[in-house]
Every structure is written in C-alpha cells, then in structure tokens.
Amino acid sequence: MTLNAEPEEVQARFEELDVLEAEFENVELELIRKSNELNAPLWQERAELVAKIPHFWTLVFEQAPTEFDSFILPSDAQIFAECFETLEVTRFEIDDPKGSPRSVLIKFGFSDNEYFENKVLEKKFWFRKSKDWEGLVSEPVKIDWKKGKDPTEGLSDAAFDLFQARKKSAKSANGSSKSKDSELPEYKKLVSMIEESTEASPSFFAWFGFVSDYRWVSAEESEQTAKEDAERIARLKCGEKVEDDEDEDEDQTDYQETEVYPQGGEIATLIAEDLWPSAIKYFKSAHEQDGDDLSEIGVEDMDEDENESGDEIDIRGLVGKGRTSSPPNKKQRKA
Amino acid sequence: MTLNAEPEEVQARFEELDVLEAEFENVELELIRKSNELNAPLWQERAELVAKIPHFWTLVFEQAPTEFDSFILPSDAQIFAECFETLEVTRFEIDDPKGSPRSVLIKFGFSDNEYFENKVLEKKFWFRKSKDWEGLVSEPVKIDWKKGKDPTEGLSDAAFDLFQARKKSAKSANGSSKSKDSELPEYKKLVSMIEESTEASPSFFAWFGFVSDYRWVSAEESEQTAKEDAERIARLKCGEKVEDDEDEDEDQTDYQETEVYPQGGEIATLIAEDLWPSAIKYFKSAHEQDGDDLSEIGVEDMDEDENESGDEIDIRGLVGKGRTSSPPNKKQRKA
Secondary structure, three states, rough: OOOOOOOOHHHHHHHHHHHHOOOOOOOHHHHHHHHHHHHHHHHHHHHHOOOOOOOOOHHHHHOOOOOHHHHOHHHHHHHHHEEEEEEEEEOOOOOOOOOOOOOOEEEEEOOOOOOOOOOOEEEEEEEEEEEEEEEEEEEOOOOOOOOOOOOOOHHHHHHHHHHHHHHHHEEEEEEEHHHHHOHHHHHHHHHHHHHHHOOOOHHHHOOOOOOOOOOOOHHHHHHHHHHHHHHHHHHHHHHOOOOOOOOOOOOOOHHHHHHHOOOOHHHHHHHHHHHOOOOHEEEEEEEEHHHHHHHHHHHHHHHHHHHHHHOOOHHHHHHOOOOOOOOOOOOOOOO | OOOOOOOOHHHHHHHHHHHHHHHHHHHHHHHHHHHHHHHHHHHHHHHHHHOOOOOOHHHHHHOOOHHHOOOHHHHHHHHHHHHEEEEEEOOOOOOOOOOOOOOEEEEEEEOOOOOOOOOOHHHHHHHHEOOOEEEEEOOOOOOOOOOOOOOOOOHHHHHHHHHHHHHHHHHHOOHHHHHHHHHHHHHHHOOOHHHHHOOOOOOOOHHOOOOOOOOOOOOOHHHHHHHHHHHHHHHOOOOOOOOOOOOOOOOOOOOOHHHHOHHHHHHHHHHHHHHOOOOHHHHHHHHHHHHHHHHHHOOOHHHHHHHHOOOOHHHHHHHHOOOOOOOOOOOOOOO
C-alpha cells in the first residue's frame, strides 16, 4: 500500500466509480423489471387466494419486523384490525421511459368502518432526482375522516391542504411563488401543528400526508436531472473532462418543517420491498405463534366487536397450527 | 367478512399458500441467477478499479449501516484498518442443481500484519434445509494467529477444533456418534469457554468460527429435505391429500451451546446482500463526511502507523470531496 496520489488521480478514480455505479444502477433497474414480470402472475394468484382468508393483511402487518411495527400505534392497530382488507403494491412507471421502475403505488382497501368514508386509500410514490438528492416523493392523500375519529388530529388534512394551496399558488403566480411558500396560511398552520404536537410519533395515518424525506421534486426537475446525469456519465465514458458544480450554493431551506411524516419514504420502501414480497411468510409466522399473541395489535378486540354485531369470527380457530414448529432460533433471513 | 370456516377449509387455504410460496421461491432463485449473470462483469470491473484505491473496503465497512457496524469492535476495526485489502463475494452453487443460489462464499484478502499468518480467509456458507429450519451453515475457518494476538481469545480455534473432532468422530463411529457429541473434550472446552466469556459480544473474527443459527445441516440431509418438500408441493398441486408430520417429537437439543457467533448467518447475509452490492455507495459516503469522522474505526491510527514506517498516506487527501453535498436528511433507501 504505497500511495502518493495526486488530486487528479483521486478525481479520476472517483469518476470511474461514478461510471461504474451508473452501470450497476442500470442492472438494478433491469432486475426490478424482471422481478415484476416474473412475480406479477403470482401476486395476482395470491390476491385471489388471500381474499378468502379474513384478516390476512392485518396479520401480515402484525408480524412485520420491528422496524415497521414501531410505526403502528396501538390506536392504528385497532383501526387496521377492524377494517383493513386488501393491500396492493404496483410499479406504475415500470415501463415508462420518463419514469422509474422504483416508483411505487401502495393501495389499501377497507371495509365500512367508524373512522373514515374512504373504501380505498391510494398513495403514489415517485422516484425522483434532484441535483443533491434522490428518493421517493408523494402527494398527500385526502382521508375523509368521520367526525371526531381522526387519529392524526388534523395533521393529514393540514398536509393535504398545504399541498393544494401550493399547487394553486404556483399556478397563479408562476415563478415568484417559491418565495411566498412560507407565507401561505396553510404553511403556517401546518408548521404550528407539527410544533405543537406532543405525541412522540404520529399516527400511521399521517403517513398518507407524507411528501418527501427532503423536499418535493417535480417530474420536470427529475427528468432534467436524469438527463444531465446521463450526459455527464456519457462524457466521462469518452474520457472527457467534466466540471463538477460542487461549489454551487447549498440550499439552506428547512423543507422538513412541513413534513408530517419524516420517515414516510422508509415506510413505503418497507411495504414495497419487505411486507409485500414476504407477506405469506409473515402471515404464516402469525399462525405459528400461540393464540394469545394475536391480541397484540387488537385483533382480539376486533374479534369481540364483530361477535357483538353477530358475525362469528374466531381468530384462534382460524389460526390452526403452522405446518412445522419453529426451531429454537429465529429462521435465517434468506441470503 | 363473514366466515364460519371449517378446519378443513383452513387447512386447504394453508396448502394453497404453501404451493404459492414454493412458486415465489422459484422466481426468487431465478432472479438471484439473473442478478449474478448481469452483475458479474461489473463486479470484475469494480475489483480492478478499487484495487487502485487504498483502504476501499475498510472505508466501506466503516460506513456500513448500524446493524452491521455493531459487530465490529474497536479492536477489530484496528485490525481491518491495518491490513484488510480485498473482499470478494461469490455464489458458488449458482448453477449447481443440488446446491442453492443462496449459498455464498465470502473471501477476505489481507496484507502482512502482526495478527495472523493468513493472506486469505475464505468462509463458505451453504444454504441448507432441515425439516424445521432453513438457512446458512458454515464450517469454521482456521485462523493462524500470531502469538498473543488472537482477539477471539481462543474461541475461533476452539470452534475449529470441535468441528474437526466431530468429523473424526462421525467417521470412526458412524451412526452412534450423535449421542457422543457432548462427550467430546473439544465440546466441553468450547462450551465452558463460551460460558466463561465476559465480553458482551465477541470479536468479529470469532465469526470465522460460525457454524449455524440453528445446527449443522449436512448436504445429504438438505438434499433429502428439498426432495421431500418438492414431492409434497407436487402432490398438493395435483389436489392430493398430504399428511403433515407436525406431531413429530420436537428436537430439544440446545445446538447453540457451542455456537461461537450466534448472529453469523445474519452477518453473512448483510455482507452478501448489502455491503457487497452497495460498496461504492458506502465508500462515497465515507468521503462525503468530514475528515474527522474517518478516524472512527481506527483509520487514523493506521494512518499514523504507516507514516511512522515511512509510507506517505494521507487519508484526508484521498478523501477529496464527494461530487455533491448531502441534503439535510439522509438519502432515501432506494425503493
């Protein structure tokens, strides 16, 4: 390990890594497309099958790994146990040359319930790039809460309202709108609601109001960034010198001031990449446990509620026994 | 959600889920093969490129996510910083019909150092199945420690010795050997070493002695299990009734009594599925940080050591600047 590297050499290494990373990314996108193609018919089969299994998705959510579980408050679990019926994850830009195979739509189906009017809550996440960030951005989803039943205590409404106000303001005052953002009454309202919130973590339902881990990035900005990135890589491949614009002013705006669910992108990823592909595994592990554990997220409560209303549901009876008993240690995460 | 499910109906649903899960698994294996095929030339390119970048893999390990980082003790970090040169991950059973694309070989390359004689430490993990478990199993690797330099304090040697003794005893007394396992002096020695160990967590190098999260499963047993599983799925697909043998006696042996590194399978998975594919990303994030942070795992110490011995290495100089500065929030895990 002898090295007396000149700055130029170091720079060259970094450029080579950038080119290689772009090639890895292309392979990754191809694999997402391949995965989607091969799994799509199985997901369809699974949807038909689990439609016959009550509480399938509630039990999957219950058995989710801790990193996901910690986002579901007991009050959220109660709502899920009562009315959560279907989950669907789709890659809605999988073949869109201007979109990304990483973009994902997460669709929840609910039965009639005492909390909200919606039968379906659909949240779209677009994978987008800005000069200094890439990740999932989303528009807040309107939840029609029944009176006094909103576990987010107005957060999801306020997030939705701000997003609409921003759209309107951008339309009416194109260009100069950016500086006015924090002047919007909806902005001030949301910021003070977030500041005043005493809860350690908000209800899971506030996640429907999520916008971004960083800031909203439009389709146009993302396309432009992707184009510039591709051009830069193409020039590096040809051995051209490419100037970095790293000296640009850093953007100091605190975009997260109005984010109702800062870990929203992480949750979308956990649902799309873990709960969704591994749903059968999690469902089975719910059934391999003792019946007592099933009450953990309120399934038992729901059970009682439904018994009161005349239906006969016995979660314990449904549970049956797993095909095999678990070994002393937790099963190996598959390599 | 009206349901008055009979036990037979519930059983039928579970069998359908089993069939579907087997199909998902086949897709998953095909995707691992596809990923290997598409990425192999890029991994080759990367190896050639990073050979020119000193401390590449040490910096990757340093930037690994917390779940991995917690396994590297400060004393391990010191060793890595001083002599860790290359990492290679290969799927050595990718096209073996009797093996599994999930099996993985992890190969560490080291420069001359004061700790051990080995230039290469190669650990093989076979993905195997028993009736009640599936996961990675591995044979302990012999590390030729220099005198007084073993950070595992004899654990890695003891794990290696027990494995050899078991092989020998299985050969000499085929069949009856199983009951004698705990009578082996190497068994007793290892158990008492593990019991007496006062460290909260052992050195990372004890991981080279890892055998299994559950117990050792031989190639023969795994093949037999895979065959029986496949037959069961085939019969279920034909609509045949298949008896479950869930009433079999549960095996109460505490196989983990002699496991020197109970989370060894998890580490193998983290290296193979996270550090290895995302190495460039982690390396770059090391360089986007302030120079000060680089000392975290002892790189600075090593730096000083090497300066003493006359080489000129300036990690800070190497670091340069990342192409772009990080946004206020951590980058989105890609969906």
